[in-house]
Amino acid sequence: MSDPILEVRNLKKYFKTSRGMLHAVDDISFTIERGKTLGLVGESGCGKSTTGRAILRLIEPTSGEVIFEGVDICKLSGEQMRKKRKDMQIIFQDPFSSLDPKKTVNQIIAEPIRENRIIRDKHKREDRVLELMETVGLAERLINTYPHELDGGRRQRIGIARALAMEPKIIICDEPVSALDVSIQAQILNLLKELQESMGLTYIFITHDLAAVNHFSDDITVMYLGKIVEKAPVEDLFTNPIHPYTRALLSAIPVPDLSEKRRRISLKGEITSPVNLPDECRFAPRCYECIDRCRQGIPPLVEVAPNHFVSCFVHS
Amino acid sequence: MTTYTQVQKQQRATKRYKKRSSFEEIWRQLRRNKGAILGMILVAVIVIIALISPLIYDYQKDIAGQNIKQRLQKPSAEHWFGTDELGRDIFARVLYGARYSLAVGVVAVLVALVIGVTLGASAGYIGGTFENIVMRVTDIFLAIPSVLMAIAVVSALGKSTLNLMLAVGLASTAPFVRVVRASVLVVKDEEYIEAARAIGMRPWKIILVHILPNCVSQIIVQATLRVASAIISAAQLSFLGLGVPAPAPEWGSMLSSGRQYIRDHSYMTLFPGLAIMVTVLSLNLFGDGLRDALDPKLKR
Amino acid sequence: MTKNNNGLILEVNNLVVRYETMDGIVRAVNGIDLKLGYKRTLGLVGETGAGKTTTALALLRLVPDPPGIVECEKLEIDGENILTFDSDKLDQIRGKDISMIFQDPMTALNPVYTVGEQIAESIELHEHVSKTEALKRAGDMLELVGIPRSRANDYPHQFSGGMKQRVVIAIALACNPQLLLADEPTTALDVTIQAQVLELMHELKEKYNTSMIMITHDLGIVAEICDEVAVMYAGRIVEEGTLEKVFNHTKHPYTEGLFNSLPNVKDRKAKLKPIKGLMPDPMDLPPGCAFAPRCDYATEACTQKVPTLTSIDEAHRVACIRYDEPDFHIERRILS
Ligand SMILES: Nc1ncnc2c1ncn2[C@@H]1O[C@H](COP(=O)(O)OP(=O)(O)OP(=O)(O)O)[C@@H](O)[C@H]1O
Numbered sequence: 001m002s003d004p005i006l007e008v009r010n011l012k013k014y015f016k017t018s019r020g021m022l023h024a025v026d027d028i029s030f031t032i033e034r035g036k037t038l039g040l041v042g043e044s045g046c047g048k049s050t051t052g053r054a055i056l057r058l059i060e061p062t063s064g065e066v067i068f069e070g071v072d073i074c075k076l077s078g079e080q081m082r083k084k085r086k087d088m089q090i091i092f093q094d095p096f097s098s099l100d101p102k103k104t105v106n107q108i109i110a111e112p113i114r115e116n117r118i119i120r121d122k123h124k125r126e127d128r129v130l131e132l133m134e135t136v137g138l139a140e141r142l143i144n145t146y147p148h149e150l151d152g153g154r155r156q157r158i159g160i161a162r163a164l165a166m167e168p169k170i171i172i173c174d175e176p177v178s179a180l181d182v183s184i185q186a187q188i189l190n191l192l193k194e195l196q197e198s199m200g201l202t203y204i205f206i207t208h209d210l211a212a213v214n215h216f217s218d219d220i221t222v223m224y225l226g227k228i229v230e231k232a233p234v235e236d237l238f239t240n241p242i243h244p245y246t247r248a249l250l251s252a253i254p255v256p257d258l259s260e261k262r263r264r265i266s267l268k269g270e271i272t273s274p275v276n277l278p279d280e281c282r283f284a285p286r287c288y289e290c291i292d293r294c295r296q297g298i299p300p301l302v303e304v305a306p307n308h309f310v311s312c313f314v315h316s
Numbered sequence: 317m318t319t320y321t322q323v324q325k326q327q328r329a330t331k332r333y334k335k336r337s338s339f340e341e342i343w344r345q346l347r348r349n350k351g352a353i354l355g356m357i358l359v360a361v362i363v364i365i366a367l368i369s370p371l372i373y374d375y376q377k378d379i380a381g382q383n384i385k386q387r388l389q390k391p392s393a394e395h396w397f398g399t400d401e402l403g404r405d406i407f408a409r410v411l412y413g414a415r416y417s418l419a420v421g422v423v424a425v426l427v428a429l430v431i432g433v434t435l436g437a438s439a440g441y442i443g444g445t446f447e448n449i450v451m452r453v454t455d456i457f458l459a460i461p462s463v464l465m466a467i468a469v470v471s472a473l474g475k476s477t478l479n480l481m482l483a484v485g486l487a488s489t490a491p492f493v494r495v496v497r498a499s500v501l502v503v504k505d506e507e508y509i510e511a512a513r514a515i516g517m518r519p520w521k522i523i524l525v526h527i528l529p530n531c532v533s534q535i536i537v538q539a540t541l542r543v544a545s546a547i548i549s550a551a552q553l554s555f556l557g558l559g560v561p562a563p564a565p566e567w568g569s570m571l572s573s574g575r576q577y578i579r580d581h582s583y584m585t586l587f588p589g590l591a592i593m594v595t596v597l598s599l600n601l602f603g604d605g606l607r608d609a610l611d612p613k614l615k616r
Numbered sequence: 617m618t619k620n621n622n623g624l625i626l627e628v629n630n631l632v633v634r635y636e637t638m639d640g641i642v643r644a645v646n647g648i649d650l651k652l653g654y655k656r657t658l659g660l661v662g663e664t665g666a667g668k669t670t671t672a673l674a675l676l677r678l679v680p681d682p683p684g685i686v687e688c689e690k691l692e693i694d695g696e697n698i699l700t701f702d703s704d705k706l707d708q709i710r711g712k713d714i715s716m717i718f719q720d721p722m723t724a725l726n727p728v729y730t731v732g733e734q735i736a737e738s739i740e741l742h743e744h745v746s747k748t749e750a751l752k753r754a755g756d757m758l759e760l761v762g763i764p765r766s767r768a769n770d771y772p773h774q775f776s777g778g779m780k781q782r783v784v785i786a787i788a789l790a791c792n793p794q795l796l797l798a799d800e801p802t803t804a805l806d807v808t809i810q811a812q813v814l815e816l817m818h819e820l821k822e823k824y825n826t827s828m829i830m831i832t833h834d835l836g837i838v839a840e841i842c843d844e845v846a847v848m849y850a851g852r853i854v855e856e857g858t859l860e861k862v863f864n865h866t867k868h869p870y871t872e873g874l875f876n877s878l879p880n881v882k883d884r885k886a887k888l889k890p891i892k893g894l895m896p897d898p899m900d901l902p903p904g905c906a907f908a909p910r911c912d913y914a915t916e917a918c919t920q921k922v923p924t925l926t927s928i929d930e931a932h933r934v935a936c937i938r939y940d941e942p943d944f945h946i947e948r949r950i951l952s
């Protein structure tokens with residue numbers, strides 16, 4: 001029954017900086033089943049966006065394999081990769097900088113169709129644009145407006161329509177709702193969910209909002225400083241979080257519910273810089289359960305329960 | 317349960333989205349700047365003069381034709397700006413001269429624009445060693461005074477109006493490379509560029525379709541201001557005898573020929589000088605106003 | 617208390633703020649009343665453009681003029697009528713009696729001064745102490761917010777976002793203000809850092825008996841540290857009351873919509889019920905209730921008359937004319 005659409009193996013992305021090697025993504029592996037959603041969560045700077053971009057080869061990974069439907073796309077030539085892009089799309093976080101301000105809604109949505117010569121006829125292309133606009137809930141009359149005339153929610157819908165234009169199989173959603181108001185967030189999340197059901201899409205859902213990821217994903221991968229610390233099906237992760245970081249993260253979400261008074265695990269300090277990291281557990285400097293062993297090496301990702309992986313010396 | 321009608325909603329929504337186009341927005345900003353408006357009107361007047369002067373004057377007779385009997389006359393009702401050493405009406409020559417100055421300015425800037433935008437945009441987008449080489453060469457060009465450069469080019473190519481345009485154009489290329497590269501660097505990091513790459517667009521097309529249209533306002537401002545300095549450079553070259561050949565009424569060469577008579581017949585240099593000044597000033601006023609109007613940080 | 621202030625640190629009546637811009641008049645705040653008791657924390661909740669920041673600025677009389685125009689019937693802080701103050705007197709109370717934490721910690725600090733100097737500046741200004749004394753107190757403040765005092769000589773860019781926000785809090789609290797206005801103090805921060813900062817604010821509030829207005833769009837944060845809640849929509853308060861009343865006995869359809877838009881952590885399969893449509897343009901507010909176009913309960917009457925805040929009971933007020941009907945109720949499940 002297992003049908004992985006995408007498999008990431010030992011993906012690494014290092015950036016050269018003036019202070020040394022920055023380990024943005026450091027040896028991560030995961031698999032996504034077709035039609036499912038993988039949530040990728042973690043704090044700012046932990047390498048979520050870098051992972052998403054490296055998978056699409058918008059930035060070249062330092063090393064590792066990205067196997068999409070059995071083909072390692074990191075080995076494809078420029079021209080072959082361009083063809084593959086049809087199947088893999090991305091929705092960006094910032095609906096204000098991800099749309100070209102000089103292009104109309106029509107031009108923006110039609111661009112991928114024209115660029116990949118999917119529909120050559122201008123009128124047919126416009127019909128397709130209108131169809132896509134309807135799919136994402138944009139009124140027809142907006143077809144000739146410019147993005148700056150629209151609000152964040154509508155702009156994000158344009159981004160979604162554009163991503164859908166090439167009928168991709170997998171979409172990487174890089175914080176698609178973080179920049180939006182609560183009531184608009186819910187509209188967009190519902191839209192993404194409906195699209196997934198009707199088109200059988202696979203999502204990688206990048207976010208720092210655990211409540212949203214809980215609602216949206218099937219599996220969750222928690223990242224800390226470029227590494228995966230815990231990986232599990234959603235229910236498991238929320239009912240039985242194991243890694244100290246995951247537990248702290250879950251306890252830190254403010255919940256708008258007065259009946260629930262939880263004990264908060266508060267972490268010392270802040271996320272450290274990912275430059276020139278020592279050879280120890282990435283979380284050790286902030287960890288409240290840290291033992292000597294944690295300072296002596298990087299813990300491997302171990303399966304502690306079926307499909308539940310944790311990278312922690314204390315808990316495995 | 318809802319009784320709030322669909323129609324009402326639709327009406328409100330359309331009202332909300334009926335906003336100004338960006339052109340109207342720029343015009344609104346520009347209108348508030350008195351200097352820019354003055355500059356714009358003057359530029360328009362000068363352009364009109366340049367366009368219609370051949371309809372008023374006959375080049376052979378009124379502009380180039382000599383009339384020794386009437387030489388070196390002071391300004392009067394008949395000759396508003398006086399006459400020169402060959403008896404030609406300076407008023408007519410100054411008006412007609414607008415053609416030369418504007419043509420040289422505009423063509424020179426077009427030359428600079430084509431080369432500058434190509435180099436600047438590719439340097440900014442490609443980056444790395446290529447960018448380094450382009451920018452260092454640009455720095456060298458910037459270090460040489462543009463008149464010296466133009467003199468060198470004209471001497472190499474020979475004296476003609478076309479070569480003058482080329483020379484001035486080449487000499488004003490470097491600032492364009494800089495400005496274009498700087499704005500490309502800003503636009504390049506926008507997410508919509510990444511979005512274009514994500515759909516498999518080729519780099520040259522990204523530059524053409526996404527990057528340049530978003531730098532176009534800076535380029536326009538730069539071009540307006542550069543036309544002014546190109547006019548000055550051209551006048552300087554003509555003054556040195558390297559520009560538009562006589563008897564064409566180029567302002568710089570009129571200045572040059574009036575120089576010998578400056579003590580007794582200062583009007584011979586005064587009026588062409590004023591013409592250069594007014595043209596350059598109004599272009600600069602207009603360019604500065606445009607820059608302010610296009611810069612979103614200065615809005616409101 | 618000898619002052620005649622009815623036990624209130626803050627009392628505002630009918631505050632109206634509009635921005636008269638080139639494009640038209642932005643009606644940012646349209647007549648709000650606020651009352652805040654000593655040591656209480658009020659959560660001011662609303663989405664982008666609701667007028668939250670403008671309200672806070674108006675309380676400090678810091679609304680930029682032009683384009684801002686403020687009208688107010690009564691604005692008393694600790695029994696003193698701020699409306700009559702001249703700018704000298706205002707400067708005296710700003711930072712000392714009432715201070716504000718701004719939305720963006722990245723821009724609230726001056727990059728050319730050390731953080732120690734920036735904290736000391738406010739102390740020096742208000743408490744008339746020597747520079748050395750002020751710097752020493754600044755060090756104390758830093759320790760209070762959990763930053764070692766040795767870092768007082770560092771510049772803001774050497775600090776991370778969370779630390780900068782702590783510095784901003786230290787500045788705001790340096791002179792023991794009686795009223796603290798916190799404008800989305802944690803929006804720019806990560807959850808774990810947000811938790812630290814909120815905890816810190818909670819502690820300090822207890823320690824100094826500070827009253828606080830917490831501006832946020834996150835109902836979770838409200839649940840965590842507020843005693844009272846005021847929900848703002850298009851420049852008006854649509855519902856206000858104690859935390860328990862507003863959260864567990866929600867009355868206004870907009871408040872209900874906000875709750876329904878949030879993913880439920882307990883029931884992940886529950887479908888989100890977003891509020892349809894968009895926030896109205898404050899330059900062009902609809903007649904009647906501003907929420908009516910998006911409201912599932914709206915009737916023709918809602919689009920005609922602006923509803924006023926009416927008491928449900930002594931601790932709960934709502935602005936919705938449907939409650940004139942005796943058996944009107946919203947759908948949201950009333951929690952125990
Ligand atoms: N082009 C780059 N050059 C150098 N460093 C980079 C580059 N892009 C990202 N980084 C660094 O890599 C790390 C991971 O960045 P990334 O954008 O992937 O984080 P993120 O998890 O998406 O964070 P956020 O939640 O803030 O978006 C950060 O420390 C960042 O500073």
Ligand SMILES: Nc1ncnc2c1ncn2[C@@H]1O[C@H](COP(=O)(O)OP(=O)(O)OP(=O)(O)O)[C@@H](O)[C@H]1O
Nearest residue numbers: 635642644663664665666667668669670671683898
């Ligand atoms: N200086 C100003 N000039 C003109 N309009 C302004 C100005 N400041 C704010 N506004 C407008 O007033 C309205 C209310 O703004 P305000 O900043 O108070 O909202 P807010 O509730 O704080 O929103 P946010 O959550 O985005 O901070 C908005 O429509 C805004 O565009």
Ligand SMILES: [Mg+2]
Nearest residue numbers: 048049050174
């Ligand atoms: Mg990111």
Ligand SMILES: [Mg+2]
Nearest residue numbers: 668669670719
């Ligand atoms: Mg605000």
